[in-house]
Amino acid sequence: MFSIDLAADARLFPLEIWHAEEFLAHMDRGREYIGEHIQLPDFVTDLDSARAFLSAYAQKTAADGGRLYGIRVDGKLVGGVLFRIFEAETGNCEVGCWLEPAAAGRGLVTAACRILIDWALRERGMHRVEWRASSANHKSLATAGRLGMKREAVLRENYLHRGVRQDTEIWAVLASEWPEPAGR
Ligand SMILES: CC(C)(COP(=O)(O)OP(=O)(O)OC[C@H]1O[C@@H](n2cnc3c(N)ncnc32)[C@H](O)[C@@H]1OP(=O)(O)O)[C@@H](O)C(=O)NCCC(=O)NCCS
Secondary structure (H helix, E strand, C coil): CCCEEEECCEEEEECCHHHHHHHHHHHHHHHHHHCCCCCHHHHCCCHHHHHHHHHHHHHHHHCCCCEEEEEEECCEEEEEEEEEEEECCCCEEEEEEEECHHHCCCCHHHHHHHHHHHHHHHHCCCCEEEEEEECCCHHHHHHHHHCCCEEEEEEEEEEEECCEEEEEEEEEEEHHHCCCCCCC
């Protein structure tokens, strides 16, 4: 399997349909924590729905419209990062992320998103990378800030999650704001 090191024990790799069983097991371990602010665990409840989610991203990847990557720690799938939206023609994309609780608090998602954003802005020539999160999702908003994104807007009460209407914050970084790699 092709993968990129995030830390001595952690790797980033393309998450594909054939990972459905371990994806479901990971989602079961993190269901409560991950589902506090996002719907992903509600879409992945059994093997068929796990396959359907992974298959949808395989199709997005084939159309250059989105991508999905897993994060392993000591070989175990503990989370992921994704291009939820990728529009090469407009230069706009959106990244997202999740972790099961045991893997949080180590900077893994920050490191993984840096790799995605770097690829989008430098290799693919994208112009803008967006981040959307509930105003109540302080951990996610802190990650957006850590990535050097700027808070741009609040969509008031646009997001109905588990019966409660939430505000969504939009953060973004532009290609002109993304730092050069160290040593250049
Ligand atoms: C959002 C989420 C992925 C953030 O996880 P995270 O581990 O806090 O994210 P990061 O990778 O940015 O790590 C930052 C944490 O690691 C710590 N850290 C340790 N080493 C670090 C390093 N080298 N670099 C950056 N942070 C580091 C930071 O201090 C911070 O911990 P703190 O919040 O206790 O201060 C996680 O809370 C989650 O999965 N939530 C549920 C799903 C979700 O809401 N997803 C977001 C949808 S918008």
